[in-house]
Structures are given as structure tokens and as C-alpha cells.
Amino acid sequence: MSREKYDNVFGLLEKHHKWFSESIPLIASENIPSPAVREAFVSDFGNRYAEGWPGERVYAGCTYIDEVELITIELAKKLFNAEFADVRPISGVCANLSVYSAFTNPNDKMIALPIPSGGHISHGKSDFSGTAGLVHGLRIDYFAFDREEMNIDVDKSKQRITKMIEEENDKPNMAMFGGSLFLFPHPMKELKDFLLDHDIFICYDSAHVSGLIAGKQFQDPLREGAQTMTLSTHKTLPGPQGGMILSWNKYADDIKKSVFPGNTSNHHLHSVAAKAIAFAEMLEFGKDYAVQTVKNAKALAESLNEKGLVVLGEKNGFTESHQVAVDTSKYGDGGYFEKELEKANLIVNRQLLPGDKKAGRDYVHPGGIRLGSSEITRLGMKESEMIEIANFISRIIIDKENIDTIKTDVIEFRKQFTKVHYAFETLTDAYKYIKIR
16 A cells, blocks of 8 residues: 555656646746756755754754855845845745744734735734734734725825824834735835834835846835845745845844744755755846746736736736736636636636625635746746737636637647756756656
């Protein structure tokens, strides 16, 4: 029985690799790492322990681990022009939790975006099992959100926070920018002085857009007012799954203690090595990659709009990031179309949209879908391919064409794109299953 299960797992892994080699991956929170990143990730570092800061480890055997981590820190600081970088968080959520622990106390109040307006679950209330509320005990209130602009409303947010302070005597302790549905740069620069004048600590969660920031194609949070910046290393930043915190030297000690021993023990050393490779690639190729990623998102949004689908953010050109948000409610809910598109090898995710809660929709059956251009850009696709992808999507959502026919067309389309671009070594196909046992 155990051998049968052993073989079954490897068989399923190979099937997954084949499936993705024949699919169009449009999940905005995913990317494909280069062969070099994959090589670092499967190294023996993944079997070792290195609690603490380089040179201050609790464990022996860290001679080369320390050197690699110091290189990773150096590359991270250069890539993001940061004074301080902690590369140890094992995810973006853990990075956020470390910042909460360093700069707030339980029962403090944090201002963020509500989930239907783009906020991430790690910014969420305890009632919704959000990390900030459930794990750290923060009370959550919200920025005002403008649905037409698909962004934070600066004036109404100031009014809302002023009311909390003057009428309710309930000053927020932290403001969290960034989110999960993230089409346009947030107006942190416009709110910075107001927030700092009220002693409200500013954090920017760049999990989705860190690669665009590194490529200087979005906004520059550390120059626009962020006191800390948290991120994932595997979305528009095409590295291994992991997290990171960027900040200024004056906050370094608080962050370091909050990461270890506060929120991590060992910190996935193979992932740290893989981060170093990804950062080096982004320093070399990141600007070109980020430029094309945004171009592709815009082209995809425009093409879907021309097909008759409702694409959010039209007033401001649909998107300035890697993301496209589509309201499918005229044809069916986002959960239904997520499944239908997957059957045709179009991998997307359903998405709560502003107004969904009032309309009685939920996360299982939301009003739309979210698309991302980050992974398909890494595969070498450009604007002309976005037109073809929009056509595949509209054939399913609007035209209700036969799924098997579209799947056949998708598989044929994908044969043109087998390598990872914007990387040093690309000899191995992007989704090739590598057998080492």
C-alpha cells in the first residue's frame, strides 16, 4: 500500500507539470521561477537549521548559509533601494504578522481596505478569521474606497480617520496600504503627512506588486511614506514562495526581534538561497519584465472590454499593475466561470468585487474573476497574445462555446511558449518535471 501511494504521488506531480505546460496560467498571485531559482530551491539548504541573524546563529553548520543570506540581504537592499532588509519571513502573511508584532499591540486599531475592495485576508478582522484580528488581536477599520476610481478615496479617508480621533477618541495605530485586488498605485504619498501628523505608523503590503516596484513601473513606497514594506517573493517578483520586510535602519532591531524569535524558528534556508537568485535576475532583467507585464495587463483588459466584458477601472485605463478585474455577473458568478475556464486550461481565480456583499454575493459565488499577466509574461507572451487570450475567455463567458474545442485551441497555442524569459539560464522548459530520485 505504501509503495502504491508513493508512486501515486509522483504520478500526480508529473500530471500537474504536464497540465500546466498546456495551460494559460492567469492567477495573479503566482509566477514561474527560472531553472536557476528551482536549482537553488532543491539544494541541501532545505534540510538545515539557522535560527537567528547571520553570524548570530543558534545552530552550527551555517558557514555557507550565512554567506548566502548576507548576499540575499545585499541584493534585496539594492533591488528596492532599502536601508534594511529581513529576508527570513517564510511568507507575505508572516511578514505582515511580524510587522504587527513589532509596531502594534493587541487591541490597537489598524486602517486597511475591506476584502471586497481589495484588502487581503492578512489585513482582516477577527470576525473574518483575518490574520491581523484573529492572530494579533488588532481591531480593523477601513479606508474609504471609490469604486469608480478603484482606489482609496483620500478626502473621505481623512474625514473618517478624523472622526475616529476627535469624536470617538479611538486613534488608529497603523495604516496598511496594498492589497489583493490591486489595480492602481495607492495614494500613500497624498495621505502620508496626515497619517504621520497623527502618529499613525505606515506599512505598505507590496505582495502583489513587488516585482513592478523593483522594475520601477508602479510606485516607490519607501520614498512615498512607508515606514515598512512587506512583500511576497513569488508573484510579480518571480522567486520562490516566501516573504520579506524592507524598512529603514531605525526600525531594524524591532523587526529583527519580531521575525526571530517572535514569528519564526528556522526560516526555510533553501528559499533564502532561491530568493538571492531571483533578486539577481530582477536586477538584470526586472525593468524589461515589469514594463512588459504592465503592457500585457493593459492589452488584456482592453481586449476583454472590446469583447463586451465589464472590466473594472475603465476610468483610469483599467489597470496600472499586472491585474485585471472582470465583472462576470451579467453572465454568471465568478465561481462558476473559474471552473468553466479551468476545464479549458485557462487558470484564473474567482474574485469578490466592490458591492458584492451588498448584492448578497460571497467568496464562493462572487461577482467576478481576477486575471494576472505576471506568469504569461515570463513565458514570453506579449500584447498580441493578450488578444488571443481575451478571445479564449470571451468564447467561454459570452459565446458559451464548447469547452473541449477551446481547450484544444489553448493547448495548441501554448506550444509556442515553453521557456522562462527574463532570466539568466533557460535551457530547461518552464514546467518540465525534473526527476532526481
